[in-house]
Amino acid sequence: MSADPNLRREIPDATVARLPEYLRTLSRLAEDGVLSVSSEELAAAVGVRSAQLRKDLSHLGSYGVRGVGYEVETLALEISRALGLTEDWPVAIVGMGNLGHALASYSGFVTKGFRIVGLFDDDPALAGQHVVGVPIRPLADLPACQVADPVSIGVIATPARAAQAVCDSLVAVGVTSILNFAPAVLTVPEGVDVRRVDLSTELQILAFHAQRKSLAAGDGDLRSVVSQ
Numbered sequence: 001m002s003a004d005p006n007l008r009r010e011i012p013d014a015t016v017a018r019l020p021e022y023l024r025t026l027s028r029l030a031e032d033g034v035l036s037v038s039s040e041e042l043a044a045a046v047g048v049r050s051a052q053l054r055k056d057l058s059h060l061g062s063y064g065v066r067g068v069g070y071e072v073e074t075l076a077l078e079i080s081r082a083l084g085l086t087e088d089w090p091v092a093i094v095g096m097g098n099l100g101h102a103l104a105s106y107s108g109f110v111t112k113g114f115r116i117v118g119l120f121d122d123d124p125a126l127a128g129q130h131v132v133g134v135p136i137r138p139l140a141d142l143p144a145c146q147v148a149d150p151v152s153i154g155v156i157a158t159p160a161r162a163a164q165a166v167c168d169s170l171v172a173v174g175v176t177s178i179l180n181f182a183p184a185v186l187t188v189p190e191g192v193d194v195r196r197v198d199l200s201t202e203l204q205i206l207a208f209h210a211q212r213k214s215l216a217a218g219d220g221d222l223r224s225v226v227s228q
């Protein structure tokens with residue numbers, strides 16, 4: 001049942017994208033005192049086929065036990081390890097407006113191994129304020145902070161027009177993982193990973209599917225509204 005850390009790099013991206021969902025479900029089961037779970041039960045709870053789940057978990061070297069299934073805590077630990085969540089990930093957030101405040105205050109980060117070590121904003125009115133015990137500093141302080149407590153992951157929550165410059169500042173101090181909330185496409189050197197979170201894209205995809213369902217149900221009114 002143990003996962004070989006060397007297998008990490010061989011886990012397909014599509015599987016990696018499903019692992020957080022498996023982990024979330026396993027954590028809920030553990031909280032409910034469930035000790036073991038079959039692949040069918042876990043797959044149903046997550047909303048994937050059980051063959052898919054078994055294949056995903058086999059990439060971690062985790063095959064379960066016939067007739068018993070998977071031990072909930074062991075599997076949760078294996079997935080956490082595969083995702084790198086058993087390590088400590090120091091995070092800096094740049095842009096401490098509405099979104100930056102909400103992200104910094106989200107306690108779920110802490111329990112998943114992400115530790116906020118730096119909060120940055122160029123608005124002098126925010127300088128010196130504390131969120132979750134961390135002071136907000138101007139971005140010019142980033143290099144000094146990087147020496148004191150190096151950042152692994154940078155989160156960009158500034159307006160789009162500032163995002164590339166902020167990204168460059170993060171890359172300049174050696175940050176190689178960036179989560180970008182700004183609606184801007186960032187250019188980064190090789191070896192730097194950028195993931196973009198875009199709520200409006202997700203909403204547009206939902207709207208597309210909602211429209212499809214309405215059209216399939218013969219809702220002619222919506223068709224005329226959409227085509228205007």
Ligand SMILES: NC(=O)c1ccc[n+]([C@@H]2O[C@H](COP(=O)([O-])OP(=O)(O)OC[C@H]3O[C@@H](n4cnc5c(N)ncnc54)[C@H](O)[C@@H]3O)[C@@H](O)[C@H]2O)c1
Nearest residue numbers: 095097098099121122123157158159160162182197198199
């Ligand atoms: N991805 C999503 O789903 C999602 C959701 C909401 C908002 N957003 C985006 O997140 C960003 C932040 O949104 P918000 O509502 O928090 O905006 P906001 O205006 O409340 O906050 C932006 C903050 O960035 C700071 N800032 C601007 N330029 C900076 C720079 N060069 N260096 C450091 N700090 C700088 C500003 O002083 C401000 O405090 C926007 O780009 C917005 O479009 C994304």
